[in-house]
Structures are given as C-alpha cells and as structure tokens.
Amino acid sequence: MQKTRITDLPDDIISYILSFLTAKQAAHAQIAAKKWRNLISIIPNREFFVPKSKISGSLNDFVKELLSLHANHRLRRFSLKLPDEGNRPYYNPVNYCLRNVVKRGVFDLELDINAKENYPLPLEVFTCKSVVTLKLGSGFVIDAIPQDISLPALKTLILDSVRFDSLDGRCVFQRILSACLVLEELIIDGRSSDQWNWSRTVSSQNLKRLTIRRIGWYDDDDKTNSEPISFDTPSLEYLEYHDVLRDGYPVVNFNSLVEARLKLPLIFQGDGYDLTNLIQGLRNVQILRCVHVHTMMLFHSFSEAIPWFEHLFHLVVRTDDYICWVPLRNVLEKSPKLRTLTIEGCLHFTHQEDPGLGSVCPCLSGYSFLMLCPIETLKITEFEGDVDGMVHIKLVLENLPCLELLELHVQARTDRKLQIISDLLMLPRASSK
Template sequence: MDRISSLPNQIICHIVSFLSAKEAAFITVLSKRFLNLYSIISNLVFDESATIQGSFTDFLNGVLALPASSRIRKFSLKCCNGIELAQYDHVNRCLCAVLKHGVLDLELYMHVGNRYSLPFEVFTCKTIFKLKLGSVYGSRFAVVVLPENASLPALETLIIDSVRFRDRCGCAFEKLLSACHVLKELIIEESMEWKRWKWSRNISNPTLQRLTIHCGDILESGLTGITLNTPSLTYFKCYDVVQDEYPVVNLDSLVEAELYFMLTVDHTHDGYVREDDVISSNPTNLIKGLRNVHNGLNIF
C-alpha cells in the first residue's frame, strides 16, 4: 500500500481540496475510495488574481467533468479582468452544473458586458445558503429579469456588490427578496451602482434580521425615497445620504443601529450645508422607526 492510501480520510480530503476542478475530476477514476471521498467537495475556487492555477477554460471544463454524485459546498468565481462574450454560454453551463451538485455557498464576482445574464436556475436553486453577486466598477453585470417561479428556500445571506438591477418585467430586486423565504442578512456593499438601479425602492422581507448598506458614492443621491418594510430586522447599518423621504418604515424589532448619514442639498451632497441651503433630505419617518432602539443607537 502506498503512503497516501494509508492516510486517514480527513487528511486525504484536505490534500485533495487543493486540487483544481480538472484534477479533481481525474482523481476519482483512481479508485473507489477516492471516488467516495470526493463525493463532497469543500471548495471550488477560480481567482483570476491567483498566481498558481490553470486556465479559466480548464477550470470550467473540470467542473463540467465532475461525477454527477459529487456535492459542492462552496463555489467561487472571481474574474475581474473581463469574461469574453464567447465564454458566456460556457460559464452558464458551468454554473448550472454547480447548482445540480447541490452547492451551498455561491460567490460570483465577474466583469461582464450588458449581453450577459445569469441562468434562471440560480434563482430557483433549493440548496444555496449564501449568495454573493459582485462586480467591478465599469462592468455591466446586471440582474434584469427573474423567472416567474423564482424561489430560494434555503438562502439566508445575500450580498450584492456593484451589481445593477432592472425592472424590465417588474422590479427584479423586489422579486429577488420575495423569493428569499428565510433570508436573515442582506448586504449592499461598496455599491455605487445601486443609485442607478431601476427598481421599486422597496426593501421588503418579513424574515430579514440584519441589513447593511454601504454606498461608495455619496456625492449624489439619485434616489428620492426608500421603503424599509422589515419587521424582523434587529440590526441596521447604513452609510449613505439621507433620502428625500422614507414613505414606509417598519423596524419594529430593531435593537441596534449604526447610521452614517449625510444631508443633501438639491439631492446632492458636497460635504457642506450652508445656512441658506434648502435641504432635500427628510429623515422624519426613519427617525420615528428607530423608536425601539435605546442603548444600541449610533448616528454619525
């Protein structure tokens, strides 16, 4: 018996976790033991910035070659320098394969053009526990439309980073939140794009407990009002300008809030508010919604 075969299963699994998807697919033909051990894959990661890894095409092909019995815990795809138009179909075939492998944690950070769209299967996956959709500034990564049967029954954490939403067939963002039946945490981070969204300006989810909004561009508002209908929310952190209005604020369960707010003059924040300026921000309803927060309230 060779030395590797004599190692405990846990150590072999740890060693195999460093292999590429293509190598992982090949190793399963060596013995039934390797096939069984590799039925659950901890991480499949392609990071364009990594110095030691195979080509993007090899990675996609390796994922497609995995045995049907394989299960994937986390799949991460980071392509910040741009994915070519000719690769879009290949990428989506890979994503659909990953979804069939029962992925729990899906992270997509891609620089794509406006002709790219995620496969509908992403929004009907029953196993995804955590979903991150991210992009770089200048990318046109957008969620334009969701399928009629959109449902993410296991999703608890949703992270959106510089990805646009549209409303071609109704508000895609609102429909996404409605499809998340057990959502606990929503993070909109470093997102200059969210002020360019075409959406209902309605953040509404009955199970959401933690909400973080960190806007990277505070020089212009772009939004005139936001509805916060989150009755189960216990934690709220926001770094943004104060909107013109907050038509509906339902924060009845809120116990902790960190608000870094800037006032706007004519929907613009330039760092200064003068005595004769007409302030367009109106936080009245939002402040009323914070009535249950006592010791955990910080406003800057």
C-alpha cells in the first residue's frame, strides 16, 4: 500500500489539519517545513451568531477574542450574523470588528446584520484586496463608498435584501460592479420592489453567472416597478431571472449565454411592456427553463420576437391543464436542434366530459407540430394515465419520429402503473428507436 506524505496533500487540507495545532506546536511546524509558514497563518473560520437577548455582551467578548489573534493571522472565512436590535448599540463594535477582519486579509466575508437604513457599513469593506466572496445582508442601504473603491480579487458578490442609494448623482451599485474586475457571479436576492436609486443597468464584462430573485411580484405603492432594465453582460453563461415584466430592455447582451431560468408572470405595472429585446437576447441559449406557468405565454404575446434558437437542445416548461400550448409550438418551430423536452406539469385538455379525441385542444392540431421536431427525450412529470391522457400520448408517439425515451411520472398504485405500462407498450410509434 502506497503511503502519502502530509506535504503531498493539497494546501486546503494541510491548512485544516494545522488549524488544530497549539501555538507551540505551530511554531515547531513552521521550522519543520517552510511550505507551512503561510498556511499556519490562515485561520479557517470565525463565525458569530447569538440570540438577540445576549448580543451586546457576547459581541464584545467575540471582538476581544478576534483582537487577541496574532496580527499576521489571516482569516479564510468570517461570518457575522446579528438579529435586529431596536436601539442598535452594537454598530461601533461591529464596524471595529469588520475593520480588523478586512485588515487581516479575509477571503470569504458574510455579513447578515439585519440593520436598517442608518447603518454605516465601514468603507474598508469596499477596499479589501483579498476578499473573494462577499455576502451582504439584510435590510440596510449602501449610500456611500470610498473614492478609491477596489475589490480586485472578488469573484462572487451576494446581495440579500440590500438596497442602494445614489452618490453625487452617480450609481453606487454600478460603481461597485466596475470595481470588481474579476467578478464571475452576482446574486441579487430578496427584493420585493424596485426602490433602488440606481441606473437600472447590470453591466459587467467578465460576469459569468447572474441571479435576480424577487420576493413579491408587484407593489401597488411603487410606480417604478416596471421601468426598463438593461443587461450588458457579454460573458454571461448562466441567468436566473425572477422579476415583474418591464416596460422595456434597452440593452440585452447575452452573447455567451448557455442556460437561462426564467420566472416572469403576466403581472405588470406599466402602460405597455416590451420584452422584444429580452427574448431576442436568448438566441444563443442551450438550456432554457420557464419555471412559471405563465412564462411561456410571453412567447405567444411576443411571437414575432422569437429568434432562431440554433443551439437550444433542452427546453423545460411549466404547464397547467388550462394553459394553451401555442407558445410552446412557437418555440419548437424555431428550435432545430432540440433534443430534450421536459414538461413540468400535465398535458393540455379541453375539459370536455366525453373522453376520446374531444379532449385534445384545437391548439394542439392533433400534435402534428411535433412531426418536424428532432426530440429524442420527452419527460412529463404529471401523468394521470386515464383514457384522455392515453389519447394524447398516442398522438405524441405517432408524431415524434426521433423519440428514444418517453419518461412519465405517474402517481398511482403499483397494479395501476403496471396496467399503464402495458397500455403504453401497445401504442403505435413513429420512431423505431
């Protein structure tokens, strides 16, 4: 059996092992191996979270413990989670603590302070040269950043219920993005309305992953909900976008987009929304997921904007039995290389009482639109297996010439499932595969 020397292990594992050494043992280890000198100075984790009733005293003790560390000790990860406190007496010790952490060269910084709009986040956070992952939350407003803002190592930025205000008429949010020269992932989470004072532009030349999620779809008191948003992200590969519909998308640069996950319901505030640029910006996508039951309807309202999906090979749509499939037909007709279609939901019926062909809605045209589809795998997550359902599946099998796998998820007793399988095997198929 071959033996492995500790010096042959990855730095992360060695650093974790060395973190358990006492100060005396660490000193000996530094002499024994030069490679370990920098690793020993990196403390893996420091986390602080206490109940609201014990916050003041515990926080002071935690700050004292942090300050007792050797000045050369760096922090790999620092997490500070504080509950909401009415009079907020802990702002000064918190900021004193954060300045010390930043000075030590932290790699992963997570702040969940539950502060309000008057919380003064220390400016040193925005000039940290070492931080790679930064998570800020929740509830406070960032309205001031230093003139020399620079986050040269930041690759992941997570904003959870954080808002921005303007600074001398300039967009604080965009200035932060501009200071992140190697940023690869941006997550904007927990927004309930569009109350930022910002340029409504997400612009980053290196960004690869973008996630924007809302809590609610609209707020009647907020008249800026539907104002246009632009995306200037030429390197973006993954997009998760949950938002209200906008009046427009003036700039949409998704030239490198591989996967898109959309949740856009038919709820809007503006006089007239326009998704033309957004839909056309998806032209290079390879995996498209429409995770809201109404999202596909947008491909009906803006059918003329649907591009030629030259690279799309996997389409996932959320359906309900009352939702028309015309939008799906519109997309399939523009997807010459589609290989996998996943229906997250059920088939579309006319709800007529008599079973048989009458259950097939006219919008489906007897599923004849599938005849030119190169689909090899079809998945349906909600299938009843009744007479009406079998009529639909029979038409599907008769019209998909390239189908290799039909995957149906059925909620039924075992004996009923066996009968459904037997019935399915008896159906004629257009595909010999």
